Amino acid sequence: MSSYLLDTLKARFTDAVLATHAFRGDETAVIRKEALAEAAAFLKKELGFDFLMDLTAADYLPREPRFELVCHFYSSAHNYRLRLKCPVPADDAAVDSLTPLWAGANWFEREVYDMFGIKFNGHPDLRRILMYDGFEGHPLRKDYPLKKRQPRLPHKD
Amino acid sequence: MNGTRKHETPKHPDLEKLEDGRLVLNMGPSHPAMHGIVRLLLTVEGERVVGSDIEIGYLHRGFEKTCENITYNQCIPYTDRLNYVSPFINNVGYALAVEKLMGIETTARCKYIRVIMSELSRLTDHLTCIGANAMELAAFTVYFYLINAREELYRLTDSVAGGRVTPAYTRVGGLTRDLPPDFKRNAAEVFRKVRRNISDADKLLTRNRIFYDRLRGTGTISREDAVSLSFTGPALRSTGVPLDVRKATPYLVYDRFDFDVPVGSNGDNYDRYLVRMEEMQQSMRIAEQALAQLPDGPINHPDFNVSLPPKEEVYGNIEALMAHFKLTFEGVKPPKGEVYQAVEGGNGEVGFYIVSDGTGRPLRLRVRPPCFALTGGLSKMIQGGYLADIIATFGQVNMIGGELER
Numbered sequence: 056m057s058s059y060l061l062d063t064l065k066a067r068f069t070d071a072v073l074a075t076h077a078f079r080g081d082e083t084a085v086i087r088k089e090a091l092a093e094a095a096a097f098l099k100k101e102l103g104f105d106f107l108m109d110l111t112a113a114d115y116l117p118r119e120p121r122f123e124l125v126c127h128f129y130s131s132a133h134n135y136r137l138r139l140k141c142p143v144p145a146d147d148a149a150v151d152s153l154t155p156l157w158a159g160a161n162w163f164e165r166e167v168y169d170m171f172g173i174k175f176n177g178h179p180d181l182r183r184i185l186m187y188d189g190f191e192g193h194p195l196r197k198d199y200p201l202k203k204r205q206p207r208l209p210h211k212d
Numbered sequence: 213m214n215g216t217r218k219h220e221t222p223k224h225p226d227l228e229k230l231e232d233g234r235l236v237l238n239m240g241p242s243h244p245a246m247h248g249i250v251r252l253l254l255t256v257e258g259e260r261v262v263g264s265d266i267e268i269g270y271l272h273r274g275f276e277k278t279c280e281n282i283t284y285n286q287c288i289p290y291t292d293r294l295n296y297v298s299p300f301i302n303n304v305g306y307a308l309a310v311e312k313l314m315g316i317e318t319t320a321r322c323k324y325i326r327v328i329m330s331e332l333s334r335l336t337d338h339l340t341c342i343g344a345n346a347m348e349l350a351a352f353t354v355y356f357y358l359i360n361a362r363e364e365l366y367r368l369t370d371s372v373a374g375g376r377v378t379p380a381y382t383r384v385g386g387l388t389r390d391l392p393p394d395f396k397r398n399a400a401e402v403f404r405k406v407r408r409n410i411s412d413a414d415k416l417l418t419r420n421r422i423f424y425d426r427l428r429g430t431g432t433i434s435r436e437d438a439v440s441l442s443f444t445g446p447a448l449r450s451t452g453v454p455l456d457v458r459k460a461t462p463y464l465v466y467d468r469f470d471f472d473v474p475v476g477s478n479g480d481n482y483d484r485y486l487v488r489m490e491e492m493q494q495s496m497r498i499a500e501q502a503l504a505q506l507p508d509g510p511i512n513h514p515d516f517n518v519s520l521p522p523k524e525e526v527y528g529n530i531e532a533l534m535a536h537f538k539l540t541f542e543g544v545k546p547p548k549g550e551v552y553q554a555v556e557g558g559n560g561e562v563g564f565y566i567v568s569d570g571t572g573r574p575l576r577l578r579v580r581p582p583c584f585a586l587t588g589g590l591s592k593m594i595q596g597g598y599l600a601d602i603i604a605t606f607g608q609v610n611m612i613g614g615e616l617e618r
Contacts, residue, residue, distance in 0.1 A: 078550065125565065134461065199277075
């Protein structure tokens with residue numbers, strides 16, 4: 056199956072696009088993490104994807120590269136959706152932030168940082184968002200036990 | 213965040229004066245107008261908000277982590293607790309996502325019932341939002357009018373699903389039970405009462421000088437900012453972007469109904485209020501059309517690998533007994549793959565992203581909560597406004613803690 060969108064992406068980022076597929080009609084491009092910000096800018100400026108609907112990650116332990124950053128884009132002009140994924144290895148868990156392109160990426164990236172420990176280069180305010188300061192580990196990693204207890208924190212004045 | 217100026221955290225939780233005369237004011241986490249629990253750390257100059265930091269996470273229950281460890285159908289009661297004022301929309305969205313992953317379609321009757329229940333949920337969501345918003349702005353009577361209407365709807369959905377707030381009504385490939393026999397008549401009666409109560413509230417609020425002054429021009433957000441902040445739902449439509457998932461990418465049978473998508477033009481609280489008021493009328497319109505067209509037939513997918521076989525089959529047929537056992541203990545088994553399914557929730561696009569590794573449990577289940585983006589944009593909406601406007605803006609953002617923090 057060939058798609059205009061995926062073909063355009065492949066032609067523009069020949070070296071960076073690792074794979075493309077369209078399972079159940081969801082068009083997906085897997086891209087190198089170094090090229091993510093550039094590809095997202097291309098999608099926004101050239102192809103009319105004005106919404107960053109969602110940004111999240113998944114942990115595929117024990118596979119290497121372990122994490123996968125998943126972005127869902129939506130174009131209101133063309134009424135079209137596209138998923139961009141990039142593999143992120145555990146020893147270099149850092150990706151360029153999308154906050155310069157979409158202000159809404161701010162909280163989504165904070166959540167991914169909080170839950171998976173993936174860092175975002177250039178993020179203005181990368182702090183934990185759902186967990187508290189002093190929380191140990193990243194809960195959505197597969198090696199974080201379901202019923203792990205956290206240490207008690209001293210009372211703050 | 214307020215531009216380049218770093219936001220200071222007060223050393224004392226009450227309030228503190230900074231060197232240049234600005235005050236740091238702590239609003240929440242337990243404040244009557246912070247529905248659920250959210251903490252706003254505000255920097256104010258007199259009555260003006262010059263900076264704010266929004267702290268969430270008080271209601272995080274690990275929904276996504278929990279769901280990675282249970283079967284697909286066991287996740288459904290958890291989805292009720294995402295947005296607990298419109299639980300059916302979450303149920304439907306989740307079931308649709310798993311069905312898309314499996315590549316199956318439910319029966320026609322099931323689709324219609326799902327549409328009807330989703331629209332009833334949208335009504336309860338908007339009624340709660342406007343009622344609570346009006347109450348916080350001192351219109352207490354309206355709160356009772358709208359909550360009474362919501363109560364009628366809750367009784368109606370209770371008669372269908374057996375639960376007011378946590379119905380857990382859908383299953384992968386179907387529903388828990390069919391509509392009760394007198395549902396059509398009861399629904400018509402309830403809609404009559406809801407229309408009357410909304411009309412009463414409309415007369416009390418829409419041209420009310422105090423209410424108008426509190427909402428008009430407060431919490432304004434531009435079209436560009438709203439798009440950039442991933443806003444969806446009434447908050448986005450109030451800025452004039454006519455994006456509604458039900459129209460843009462119709463799911464279920466939404467393409468068979470005639471309804472309008474109301475939009476605003478100023479992106480302020482008053483427009484958000486008007487959009488919600490009109491959407492309730494449209495929801496009832498859709499539900500009435502769906503009730504009129506409602507086909508007969510089964511509500512569950514016929515394949516025993518998807519939905520539980522009927523009890524008489526289980527007791528008299530070894531195949532059905534095995535299917536029952538396998539479905540209960542191992543769960544439905546979608547093929548390897550990943551899908552994203554969006555539905556239009558009360559606050560905007562509710563998206564479910566599911567990754568399957570071929571077993572009975574999701575490898576990753578992500579919910580895209582609409583009010584996460586909205587609350588993330590709250591700083592922008594209250595920036596430069598009066599302290600008192602936060603109440604109106606926060607009410608119209610309609611933050612739902614369960615969905616925000618999962």
